[in-house]
Structure formats: C-alpha cells, structure tokens
Amino acid sequence: MRLAVLADVHGNLAAFEAALAAARAAAPDLLVVAGDVVNGAPDSRACWALARAEADVLLRGNHERYAFDRGTPAGDPAWTGPRFRPLDWTARELDGLLDELRAVPIAATIEPDVRVMHATATDDATSLFPWSVDAELEAAFAGLGAALNVRAHNHLPWQRPLADGRQVVSVGAVGLSLVGRTEAQWAVFTRRGAGWHVAHRSERYDVAATVRRFHESGYLDVAGPVGELFLREVATGTHHLVPFFRFERAWRREQPPFADEDAALAAAVDAYLGRR
Ligand SMILES: [Mn+2]
Known part of the structure; x- marks a missing residue:
C-alpha cells in the first residue's frame, strides 16, 4: 500500500504539475491532495480543476475557506480589505466554484490507521512546527486522529511521535516552499509491517513559468x-x-x-x- 500526499499548492500550477508527475511515477494506490490548493500564486482555478481531476481524496484548507467565506457573515471583514487583495483575485478566479470548495472536507480517514488532514483533525488553521512544544502537539491530537496522522498547512516537512506512540507527519508545500529553496514538496507513505515509512520528496519545477504568470496574468494589478x-x-x-x-x-x-x-x-x- 502506497499513499502520495500533496498539499499547499497555493495556485502554483507549474509546481503542481511537477509534483503530480513525480507522484504518479511513484504509482500510489491513493493520491491525496490535502488542501490550500488555491490562493497565493495566480492559477487557483487551474489548480483546483487539476486537483479535482487527479486526486483520489481531495481535502480543503483554510485558504479555500477564505475564498468561500469572504464577504459572508462567517468571514472576517479583513478578508475584503487591502491585506487580502490577493484573495480578490482568487475569488474572481473561482467564480462559480465556491459551493464546490465549501463541500470538501478538511480531514478524511483513508485507511483504518491513517487520517489525512489539512492542519489538525478538527481545524483547518492550527499551526504546528518542528519546534512546537509537546503539550501543543498532544493537545491538537488528544482523542483525535489515527495511528498515522498526516497534515500539511505549515509548509515544512517533519514528523514527530505522540506520547502514546501515534505518529504525526507534516508534509511540505507543493507550491509555496519556505525552506530556502524553490522546489515542489510532497510525500510518499509506504506500508511496512504494522507501520508506515515516509519519504519526504522535493521536485525541481519551472519557477520562471510561475513568475511569468504573476506578471502576465493581471494578478499583480x-x-x-x-x-x-x-x-x-x-x-x-x-x-x-x-x-x-x-x-x-x-x-x-x-x-x-x-x-x-x-x-x-x-x-x-x-x-x-x-x-x-
Ligand atoms: Mn493552510
């Protein structure tokens, strides 16, 4: 059994295509896209369409929520203000798709012992880092999740055990790497006996193509x-x-x-x- 997990695409189509090609080459039994497909780089609509077409399991993140709750009573008024202008572009890109985004879950059990989520099992925006204190990590998964909990959201690849032996694995970002290198990050999980082996992967991609999209799409205006x-x-x-x-x-x-x-x-x- 092999699982490919891709997350945090953030509208970066060239990066998404590169990660998808590598993930497909790994011949996974299930390909999971774990949220924040949209918002950030210009190509939210194309990335969402590709995620719908390619993912066996599709989850949403906080950035999908920013798009569909923006301007509604559920949304923060700040999301329509100057700091969230990129979201104006994203909402325009996603015209007609917001109900579809809203219908997507933030977590899913994909094997009896594997739960995949954007941030935590019950929340799409809780930040956890390699340096988070144990109490914070334990609180986020107390009574929740599975033997293997796969999350994304903070754009850093890492893994840590919980006190009861369960595992938390965070996958890096496909479209918005923040590790000092421009690369498309994802992860592949392979069942080994009673547990799972995780390989954090990173792919080179055509960064210049994405940079051109910022300049040529009208996004920056x-x-x-x-x-x-x-x-x-x-x-x-x-x-x-x-x-x-x-x-x-x-x-x-x-x-x-x-x-x-x-x-x-x-x-x-x-x-x-x-x-x-
Ligand atoms: Mn996120």
Whole structure:
C-alpha cells in the first residue's frame, strides 16, 4: 500500500504539475491532495480543476475557506480589505466554484490507521512546527486522529511521535516552499509491517513559468502589494509575508497618518523591499 500526499499548492500550477508527475511515477494506490490548493500564486482555478481531476481524496484548507467565506457573515471583514487583495483575485478566479470548495472536507480517514488532514483533525488553521512544544502537539491530537496522522498547512516537512506512540507527519508545500529553496514538496507513505515509512520528496519545477504568470496574468494589478510578497515567496522559497507584517507593525509607529489603508500598505511594502 502506497499513499502520495500533496498539499499547499497555493495556485502554483507549474509546481503542481511537477509534483503530480513525480507522484504518479511513484504509482500510489491513493493520491491525496490535502488542501490550500488555491490562493497565493495566480492559477487557483487551474489548480483546483487539476486537483479535482487527479486526486483520489481531495481535502480543503483554510485558504479555500477564505475564498468561500469572504464577504459572508462567517468571514472576517479583513478578508475584503487591502491585506487580502490577493484573495480578490482568487475569488474572481473561482467564480462559480465556491459551493464546490465549501463541500470538501478538511480531514478524511483513508485507511483504518491513517487520517489525512489539512492542519489538525478538527481545524483547518492550527499551526504546528518542528519546534512546537509537546503539550501543543498532544493537545491538537488528544482523542483525535489515527495511528498515522498526516497534515500539511505549515509548509515544512517533519514528523514527530505522540506520547502514546501515534505518529504525526507534516508534509511540505507543493507550491509555496519556505525552506530556502524553490522546489515542489510532497510525500510518499509506504506500508511496512504494522507501520508506515515516509519519504519526504522535493521536485525541481519551472519557477520562471510561475513568475511569468504573476506578471502576465493581471494578478499583480488586482493583488497589489501583498501579491508582490507572494511573488517573492514563490520566487525565493523564503518567508516574506510573516516578516513583512512584523516589519510593518514597527514601521507604522514611525509614520505620519496615511490617506487610506491601501496607501499605507503600499508604502510599507516599498519600505520593506527597500524601494524608498
Ligand atoms: Mn493552510
């Protein structure tokens, strides 16, 4: 029994195609796409269509939820504001598909001893890292999940045992690698006796093709300054959104008032990128 798990595509079609080709070559019994297929890079619609066509099991993540809850009472009002302009592009891309996204689960039991999820078994946005304290990891899986729990969401490949011997494996990101290299990451699980062997995999892909899509699709005109930060993350394989928001908090304290939030954000991104 072999399982391929791909997650966190974030609209990066060239990366998704490369990871899918490698996953297919591994001849898995089941191919799972574990959420955050959309939002970030420009090609959310094409990535969603490819996920629907190729995945034996399709899960959604928090970024699908941002798209379908945006502008509804369930959504955060911030999701329609300047910081979420990339989501304007994504929502436009996904026109007519939002009910379909909403209908997809965040977790699934795919073998009696294997549960796959976007973040945790009951939540699509809980962050867990290799350096998370044991109590945090235990709390996220207390009474939940399976012998093998496969998650994604934080764009880092790692694995840790729980105190009771169950395993938590986090898979890296297909479309938004944040490990300092531009690569499409996924994982393959092979049953070995009573347990599972995991191999974290990474593929080279045509990063320049994805960068061109940012410039040629019209995305940057809609997504604005935060869209530029997504472009930086894709192009470099390093964090820019979290460092920017940290930078911005300090930077804003030194600035005069701005005419509006779009202007403030544009100036902050310019300052962060060293353009003024
Ligand atoms: Mn996520």
